């Protein structure tokens with residue numbers, strides 16, 4: 440069968456080629472000044488205090504769960520229609536997934552009514568997915584979350600640059616998670632971003648995304664730091680499965 444509509448088609452030209460070349464010419468490929476610039480421009484573009492670059496969208500979701508202290512014994516409500524990573528990220532933290540229905544054939548997003556019906560005394564958080572870049576009913580969902588004292592994580596993997604009531608998707612909840620996988624609206628090949636206005640979440644993610652180290656390799660490379668402590672069981676990618684013998688990372692998050 441001839442494929443007429445590609446899964447994705449990246450509109451890259453000489454600007455991107457030049458940007459990639461400049462990184463290679465600087466001889467520093469990992470987290471450094473280019474990543475920091477990307478973070479600050481991303482934060483400014485969505486109007487949020489913190490933007491933290493991570494390995495991919497799944498990693499952003501996982502770190503959001505850890506930073507919120509989710510773990511064994513907790514339940515998290517997740518839409519029944521999404522990519523598998525949304526639910527996996529919750530399971531990696533040790534918490535249980537409770538699926539809520541979507542609104543229907545005309546709206547693929549999570550139903551606020553069904554969220555309410557899934558809340559139990561163990562529920563700690565709701566993960567919403569702005570499916571295909573269409574906004575979830577955030578005012579209603581935030582009202583439910585406030586009423587039941589639940590955290591809200593936005594899986595905004597499909598929603599770069601999307602707005603609801605003039606406010607960027609990803610900035611409504613406690614944390615917003617973006618993917619830069621090759622078929623996404625903004626693609627770097629692999630990559631992700633966690634955004635938040637909460638200083639406590641940003642602080643935890645900053646440490647957890649980098650092996651639990653208190654300074655970055657980049658800082659030491661520049662001579663801004665000479666040493667580091669390891670203060671948590673951190674990650675640089677997804678490395679903890681609920682079926683592995685590794686302790687849950689949430690056990691190590693203060």
Ligand SMILES: Cc1ncc(COP(=O)(O)O)c(C=O)c1O
Pocket residue numbers: 495496497498521522524525568594596597617618619620630631
């Ligand atoms: C809704 C949703 N959430 C999370 C992810 C995971 O992103 P990544 O592939 O960058 O880990 C994807 C990726 O396809 C996605 O579609």
